[in-house]
Amino acid sequence: MAQQGRASARVWCAEELFPMLACMDRIVIVGAGQGAAQCVEGLRRKGYPGAITVIGEEPVLPYQRPPLSKKYLAGELPIERMLLRHEAFYAEQRVEMLTGRRVARLDRGRRCVHLDDGSLQAYDALVLATGSRPRSLPLVGAEAPGVHVLRTMADADGLRVEAAAGKHAVIIGGGYIGLETAATLRQLGMEVTVLEAADRLMKRVVAEPVSTYYHHEHTRHGVTIRCAARVIGLRTAASGRIAAVLTDAGELAADLLVVGVGVVPNDELAREAGLDCDNGILVDERCRSSDPLIYAIGDCSNHPSLHYGRRVRLESVDNAFEQAATVAANLAGVDTVHNRVPWFWSDQYHHKMLIVGLSGGHDRMVLRGDPASHSFSCCYLREGELIAIDTVNNAKDQMAARKLIAARFRADPSKLADASIALKDCGI
Ligand SMILES: Cc1cc2nc3c(=O)[nH]c(=O)nc-3n(C[C@H](O)[C@H](O)[C@H](O)COP(=O)(O)OP(=O)(O)OC[C@H]3O[C@@H](n4cnc5c(N)ncnc54)[C@H](O)[C@@H]3O)c2cc1C
Incomplete structure (x- = not known):
C-alpha cells in the first residue's frame, strides 16, 4: 500500500504558474481508472468549463478495482455496478472518453500526447493517472x-x-x-x-x-x-x-x-519524457510534476506527505480520489494542497480491516481489544503521538482515529490498551 520515495521535485511558485493556468482550454487525462474518473468529476464540480479528454488503454469506462478480488471475482457484482460512472455521465459532462487506446509517448515541447494508433491529442494541462501494474x-x-x-x-x-x-x-x-x-x-x-x-x-x-x-x-x-x-x-x-x-x-x-507479489508504478511515459521520477512520478504537494503543465495522481505518483514529513507512493482508492480532487481544484483555479492522512481497507471473508495512517517509523505498538472477540485494533505511536492504526471489525476506533491522527493526538499507552476507554479519551 505505501512505498517510500527518495528524491525531491521542483516546487513551483504561484507567480510562475498563474500565467500558465490562465489558458487551460484543454485538459487531457492519461489512464481511465479511479483517479481519472474522480478528476473529471472534480473539474466539472469546481466549474472548469474547457474540454476534457480521457485516454485509457482498457476497453471499458473507469471502474472500481477493489471488487476484482472480492465480489466481482465471486460473480456477485455485475459489470454495470463496477462502473464508477455510466456513459451518460461523461456525455452530459462533455468529456471525450477514448477507451481501448494507449498513449505511446508524451511530447512536452509540442504539448501533445501520441496515441498508439498514430493520432495526437493536444493539451494545455496533462494529468497522468496511469496507475500501476503487477510485478x-x-x-x-x-x-x-x-x-x-x-x-x-x-x-x-x-x-x-x-x-x-x-x-x-x-x-x-x-x-x-x-x-x-x-x-x-x-x-x-x-x-x-x-x-x-x-x-x-x-x-x-x-x-x-x-x-x-x-x-x-x-x-x-x-x-x-x-x-x-x-x-x-x-x-x-x-x-x-x-x-x-x-x-x-x-x-x-x-x-x-x-x-500477487506487489505492483510497480506505470511511470515510463513520464520517465521517457524527462520528468523527475523515483519509484513513481515525483510531484509536489499540489500533485504537480517537474513540468508545471503535467500533474500525476494515484498509484503512479510519488508525493510529499505533509503529515509524515516524507515522500510516499500510495496504492489505494482513497489516495487516487484525494489526489484527483486536489488536481481538479488547482486546474479549476482554486489553489489546493494535498494534505490528508491516508487510509486503506481490505475485505476478507466477512471481516473488515481498515488501516488509517502510515505506521513506518513507529517506536511502540499497543494492542487494543482481544483478537478472539473478532474486533480489535493495533495503535502505532511515535514519541507518544498516534501515527497510525490497524482496525479489524472496529468501526468506532477507525472513525475516531482519522480525526485524532490528523490532529497529532498524543496517547497514553496504558489507556490505549484498555478497549473500554474510547479512543478519543486515551490522551496523555
Ligand atoms: C484486485 C485489487 C483490489 C484492490 N483492493 C483495494 C481495496 O480494497 N482498497 C483500496 O483502497 N484499494 C484497493 N486496490 C487499489 C486501488 O484499486 C488502486 O490504488 C486504484 O485503482 C488506483 O487508481 P489509479 O487511478 O491510480 O489507477 P488505476 O485505477 O489502476 O487506473 C490506471 C489506468 O491507466 C491505464 N493506463 C496505464 N498506462 C496507460 C497508457 N500509456 N495509456 C492509456 N492508459 C494507460 C491502465 O490500464 C488503467 O486502466 C485494489 C487494487 C486491485 C488491483
Whole structure:
C-alpha cells in the first residue's frame, strides 16, 4: 500500500504558474481508472468549463478495482455496478472518453500526447493517472497458461473462468491481493494454498496481531498458509500449462497459480519524457510534476506527505480520489494542497480491516481489544503521538482515529490498551 520515495521535485511558485493556468482550454487525462474518473468529476464540480479528454488503454469506462478480488471475482457484482460512472455521465459532462487506446509517448515541447494508433491529442494541462501494474515473477513459466495476476477486469474474468470447485489454486504472495483472492477462491470451492516469503502475512503493512488473526481465519476457512516459503521455480505440463510450483520445501501441484507479489508504478511515459521520477512520478504537494503543465495522481505518483514529513507512493482508492480532487481544484483555479492522512481497507471473508495512517517509523505498538472477540485494533505511536492504526471489525476506533491522527493526538499507552476507554479519551 505505501512505498517510500527518495528524491525531491521542483516546487513551483504561484507567480510562475498563474500565467500558465490562465489558458487551460484543454485538459487531457492519461489512464481511465479511479483517479481519472474522480478528476473529471472534480473539474466539472469546481466549474472548469474547457474540454476534457480521457485516454485509457482498457476497453471499458473507469471502474472500481477493489471488487476484482472480492465480489466481482465471486460473480456477485455485475459489470454495470463496477462502473464508477455510466456513459451518460461523461456525455452530459462533455468529456471525450477514448477507451481501448494507449498513449505511446508524451511530447512536452509540442504539448501533445501520441496515441498508439498514430493520432495526437493536444493539451494545455496533462494529468497522468496511469496507475500501476503487477510485478511479475522472474521465473521460467511465469507467462504459462494458468498463471494469473489480478489488476484488471479482464484478469478477473480470466481467473473466474478457470476457478473450479475442487481444483487447487496456489497463490504466491500473502499480501492483500493474495489473501482477498484466497478468500474468494475458497468461497468458490477451490482448494487454496498461499505461499508467503516473509515469516508472517501482510508483514509490510500490518502489526503482528493482525497477521496472526488473518492467518488463523484463513486456516479456519480451509486455506493452507505457508509462511517463510521460498519459490524456486515453476513446472509446466506437456501442454505448456502450469502444473506445479517448486519451493525449497518441495513441489506443490497447481491447477492454477495467482501471483500477487506487489505492483510497480506505470511511470515510463513520464520517465521517457524527462520528468523527475523515483519509484513513481515525483510531484509536489499540489500533485504537480517537474513540468508545471503535467500533474500525476494515484498509484503512479510519488508525493510529499505533509503529515509524515516524507515522500510516499500510495496504492489505494482513497489516495487516487484525494489526489484527483486536489488536481481538479488547482486546474479549476482554486489553489489546493494535498494534505490528508491516508487510509486503506481490505475485505476478507466477512471481516473488515481498515488501516488509517502510515505506521513506518513507529517506536511502540499497543494492542487494543482481544483478537478472539473478532474486533480489535493495533495503535502505532511515535514519541507518544498516534501515527497510525490497524482496525479489524472496529468501526468506532477507525472513525475516531482519522480525526485524532490528523490532529497529532498524543496517547497514553496504558489507556490505549484498555478497549473500554474510547479512543478519543486515551490522551496523555
Ligand atoms: C484486485 C485489487 C483490489 C484492490 N483492493 C483495494 C481495496 O480494497 N482498497 C483500496 O483502497 N484499494 C484497493 N486496490 C487499489 C486501488 O484499486 C488502486 O490504488 C486504484 O485503482 C488506483 O487508481 P489509479 O487511478 O491510480 O489507477 P488505476 O485505477 O489502476 O487506473 C490506471 C489506468 O491507466 C491505464 N493506463 C496505464 N498506462 C496507460 C497508457 N500509456 N495509456 C492509456 N492508459 C494507460 C491502465 O490500464 C488503467 O486502466 C485494489 C487494487 C486491485 C488491483
